Amino acid sequence: MSDCLPLVGGLRMKLCCAVNGERVETDIPPRLLLADFIRHELKLTGTHVGCEIGVCGACTVIVDGVPVRSCLMFAIQADGSEIRTVESLAREDELSPLQVAFSRHHALQCGFCTPGILMVLQAVRERNAWPRTEKEARDLLSGHLCRCTGYQGMVDAILELAS
Amino acid sequence: MKPAAFEFHRPRDVDEALALLVRHGEAARLIAGGQSLVPMMNFRLATPNILIDLNGIDGLAFIRRDGDLVRIGAATRQQDVLESALVRTHAPLVAASIRHVGHYVTRCRGTIGGSLANADPASELVLAAITLGASLTLRGAAGTRSVAAQDFFLDTMTTALAPTEIVTDVAFPAAPEGTRVAFREHVRRHGDFAIASAAVQISPGDGRLRAGLGAVTPVPVACRRIEDAFDGDGLRADLDALVAAEIAAVEILADIRAGAGHRRRLAAVCLADCIGELLA
Numbered sequence: 001m002s003d004c005l006p007l008v009g010g011l012r013m014k015l016c017c018a019v020n021g022e023r024v025e026t027d028i029p030p031r032l033l034l035a036d037f038i039r040h041e042l043k044l045t046g047t048h049v050g051c052e053i054g055v056c057g058a059c060t061v062i063v064d065g066v067p068v069r070s071c072l073m074f075a076i077q078a079d080g081s082e083i084r085t086v087e088s089l090a091r092e093d094e095l096s097p098l099q100v101a102f103s104r105h106h107a108l109q110c111g112f113c114t115p116g117i118l119m120v121l122q123a124v125r126e127r128n129a130w131p132r133t134e135k136e137a138r139d140l141l142s143g144h145l146c147r148c149t150g151y152q153g154m155v156d157a158i159l160e161l162a163s
Numbered sequence: 164m165k166p167a168a169f170e171f172h173r174p175r176d177v178d179e180a181l182a183l184l185v186r187h188g189e190a191a192r193l194i195a196g197g198q199s200l201v202p203m204m205n206f207r208l209a210t211p212n213i214l215i216d217l218n219g220i221d222g223l224a225f226i227r228r229d230g231d232l233v234r235i236g237a238a239t240r241q242q243d244v245l246e247s248a249l250v251r252t253h254a255p256l257v258a259a260s261i262r263h264v265g266h267y268v269t270r271c272r273g274t275i276g277g278s279l280a281n282a283d284p285a286s287e288l289v290l291a292a293i294t295l296g297a298s299l300t301l302r303g304a305a306g307t308r309s310v311a312a313q314d315f316f317l318d319t320m321t322t323a324l325a326p327t328e329i330v331t332d333v334a335f336p337a338a339p340e341g342t343r344v345a346f347r348e349h350v351r352r353h354g355d356f357a358i359a360s361a362a363v364q365i366s367p368g369d370g371r372l373r374a375g376l377g378a379v380t381p382v383p384v385a386c387r388r389i390e391d392a393f394d395g396d397g398l399r400a401d402l403d404a405l406v407a408a409e410i411a412a413v414e415i416l417a418d419i420r421a422g423a424g425h426r427r428r429l430a431a432v433c434l435a436d437c438i439g440e441l442l443a
Contacts, residue, residue: 013171030171030214033205052164053202060268066240067268072201076171077216120268142353143266 017078019044020088030076034068035059037075038085046086046115050145057144060116061085067123086115089122098122101157109148117144117154132162166204169211173219177329180215181304184327187213193329194218195238196273198265199281223276223331226250232334233257237276241288242267244275253337256295256364256373259346260287266354276330279315282322284416285357285378287348289316293383294362294375297335303328319381339368345437348378349429358421359429363437370395374438379430380413386434388412397442406435 012027019042028037038047038061050056052071059070062084089096095103098121108114124130124140131137137158141151174180184191192211194200195218203209217223223238226247233254235244241264244250244257251258264270264278264287278288279299291297292312299315301308301324315323324330338344348360360377372393374386386409392399410427417423 011170029168031166031168033165033201036165052205054198054269057266057268066271068272069198069268071205072197072269072272074171074197074201074214077173077197077218079173123271124267139353140267143268 013076015076015079017080018082020084028075030074032075033071034061034063034073034075034078034083035070037078038070038083041075044085044087048112048115050112055145056113056116057120058113058116060119060144062119062123065123065126067120084119084122086118089118096122098125098157098161101161102154105153105157105160107149107153107157113144113146113148117141117146120144121158130162131158134159137162164205166201167207167210169214171214171216173216176220177223177302177331180217180220180329181302181327183213183215184329185304189326191215191326193280195277196240196269197277198269198273199277199283217329224274225332228253228337229334231337233337234332234334235275236332237279237330238274239276241265241270241273241275241278245270254295254335255338255342256344256346256362257288257291257335259344260291260362263287263346263348263350263353263357263360269354275333279333280322280324280330282316282320282382283356284319284381284383285360286383287346287357287360287362287377290360290362290375290377290383292316292333292335293377293385294364294373295335296373296385297333299330300332300334301325301328302331307331309334313385316382338364339366341368342366343441345440347433347436349433356420359426359433361430361433361437363434363441365393365441367395372438372441374434376409376413376430376434379410379415379426381416384409384413389434389438398438402435402438402442403431406431406438409434 015028016025035049038044048058050058054069054072061070064081137155191213193215223236225236245261297312298309344364346362348357357378363374365372374389377383389405415423415427
C-alpha cells in the first residue's frame with residue numbers, strides 16, 4: 001500500500017477492519033471516503049464511484065451485513081467492521097447464483113452500475129428481504145442508476161431468483 | 164467532490180458527545196447516518212472542523228411503546244422503523260411516510276433523528292411529525308427537554324436544537340385502533356426529494372382527522388381548517404374549498420425543482436387525494 005495516492009489534511013487515524021475476510025490495519029486521514037479507501041488504498045476497483053453524493057448507487061458495499069453507499073461513509077467509521085465488496089461474490093472461477101442470473105438475463109451492458117446492484121441484492125438476500133414482485137424489484141432498483149439496460153434484465157433476474 | 168479535512172471523534176456515550184459539543188461549539192457537527200451531511204461535505208457546502216460520530220453510542224436506537232406514545236430512538240435506522248410491526252400498528256402514518264424516504268440503501272444507514280434534525284422542507288418524516296404532533300427529546304449538558312414538533316422546526320433546515328444539544332428520541336402519539344392513514348407525494352422518481360406531499364390520518368377512536376402538507380413551505384404545515392371541519396364522519400364544508408383555503412393561507416416555495424404555481428396545484432391534488440381516499 002506504499003504506492004497509494006498522497007492524501008493531505010488532518011491527522012491520520014488508525015483503522016482496523018476486515019475486507020472480504022482479510023484483516024486490514026492501516027493509517028488514514030479521517031476525511032477519506034470508504035469508497036476511495038477501497039479503490040485507492042486496497043486497489044479493489046470493482047467498487048465503482050459514479051456521483052459521490054449518494055444518488056447513483058454504484059459504490060454500494062456491505063458493512064456488517066448492511067448495504068451502504070461507500071461514498072457517504074468515511075473509512076474511519078468502518079473501524080472494527082467487516083466490509084464486503086463485489087470481489088467477495090465469486091469463488092475462484094465460479095460466479096454466484098446472482099451473477100449467473102444477471103448473465104443469463106443480460107442484466108448488464110457496460111457494467112458500471114452492476115457492482116452496486118449486485119451488493120444491494122446480496123444484502124437483501126441475507127436480510128430475507130428479497131423482492132417478490134416486479135414493483136418491489138423496481139422499487140429496490142430505483143436507488144441505482146443504470147443508463148444502459150432499462151432495468152428489464154435485472155428485474156427478470158431478480159424475479160427468477162424469487163421463485 | 165472530496166470533503167475538507169476534519170478531526171474525527173467517536174464518543175462512547177451521550178455525555179461524552181455533549182462534552183465534545185461544548186468544547187468545540189459550532190465548529191463541530193454530529194454525524195449519524197450521514198446520508199444528508201456527507202453529500203453536503205463532499206460538495207463542501209458543509210466543512211465542519213470536528214466531526215462527532217454518534218454510531219458508537221449504545222442505547223440511541225430503539226422502538227418502544229411508552230404509554231400513549233410510540234417512542235423511537237434518534238439513531239434508529241429508517242429501514243428498521245419501516246420494518247417495525249409496532250410502528251405499522253401504532254404509528255401507521257410514520258410507516259406510510261418513511262417508505263418514501265430515499266432508497267433502501269440510504270434508509271438502511273439514515274436515521275430518524277438525523278432526518279428530523281436536518282429539517283429539510285421536503286422531509287417525509289418532518290411532515291409526519293408535524294401532522295401527528297410529535298415531540299422530540301433534546302439532551303444538553305444542562306439537562307433534557309421535550310419540544311413539540313411545531314416548536315422544533317423553525318425554518319428551512321433550521322431547528323430549535325441548540326449547538327450543544329443532541330436529539331435523543333422522537334415520540335409520536337400512538338394511533339387509536341381502527342386508525343386509517345393516507346400519504347401522497349409527487350416526485351419525478353420514487354425516492355427523490357418531494358415536490359409536494361400530504362399526510363392524513365383519521366382515527367375513529369378520538370374522532371379526529373389530522374392533515375399536513377409537506378415540501379411546499381419552509382416547514383411542513385398542519386391543515387387546521389380541514390382538521391376543524393371534520394365532524395367524526397365527514398367534512399362540514401366542501402373538500403376542494405377547504406383544500407384551496409389551506410393552500411391560499413401559506414406562502415409556497417419556488418426552487419429549481421418546481422415553481423410556486425406548479426407546487427400549489429400538486430399540493431392540492433396530494434391533499435385532496437389523501438382525504439378523498441380516507442372518506443370514500
